[in-house]
Amino acid sequence: MLPTAFLFPGQGSQELNMGRDVAEAQSAAMDLWLLAEKCSGLKLREIYWGAPDAAPAPEMSDTRALQPALTVVNVSLWLAAKGKAQAMSVVGAAGHSLGEFAALCAAGVLSVEDVVKAVCERGKLMADAGSPSGPSGHGMAAVVKLPLETVEAIVAKAAGQSGAFLRIANHNSPAQFVISGEKPALDAASALVKEAKGRAVPLAVSGAFHSPLMSEPANAFAKVLDSLAWRPAAFPVYMNVTGQAETDPGVLKALLTAQMTSSVLWTVTMRGLYAAGARRFVELGPKSVLAKLALQNLEGKDDIIAQAAGNMDAVADI
Structure with missing residues (x-):
């Protein structure tokens, strides 16, 4: 089996009915939606789940709802794939912006509960920071x-x-x-x-994310991160701020603290995972944004596979 990297997407990957089949098949995934609804105070399933031909609700792009909902989907897909992942050679994980929380959860650095708590607060802080009119x-x-x-x-x-x-x-x-x-x-x-x-x-x-203009919410969010329980990573997590692999909980915490005001070095991340031996890139999220970016960042490499697993059927095929 090819050495594998798991990728978790961020804002922009949301879609109607994301994560629904996973939650309806696995009670642990449904419990995550309930936890996120309690934490955020929002009816997330009403916002993101609807009839197949329904128009997406405007609230789907609201960062207060989007951050917990998308994180629940990413983590739910990881939990569905975890058994298969244990039989793989996992080179590492990476998450794009918001997706970094799911990557840290997958590596065992943060608990599911702490991740949901963190992204609910992150979504509120970033939305409240807003942008001057x-x-x-x-x-x-x-x-x-x-x-x-x-x-x-x-x-x-x-x-x-x-x-x-x-x-x-x-x-x-x-x-x-x-x-x-x-x-x-x-x-x-x-x-x-x-x-x-x-x-x-x-x-x-709602604002100039990943820039110093987010310093105020970033400072407030640092206190949230301080309150979480941090553990060594079971496998390397390639962090947005440096694009480098880390396993030390103190370093991971410092880099996640800096993430909101720093650039996302995704090209460096993809090339670093390839250099470390990853030849299969599996995106666990609603769409295939990161799987496509893996191919773009590693153009000319004919020994890689990039695939997206956004539902139970796709997870079964990884």
């Missing part, structure tokens, strides 16, 4: 079809022209980035991206 607002935009050097130059130029803050928040692949900052700089960068024949897509988020 009007031209001084904060936000994020995806930038595609341009290489890193071009995006770095655009970010520097847009910040200089506007006098506003801007940074690359997500290094998702060699041609996919997310920029985060103040609206005047975002607007300037979007124009420059168009000039460079790239594409900039505004994201429906």
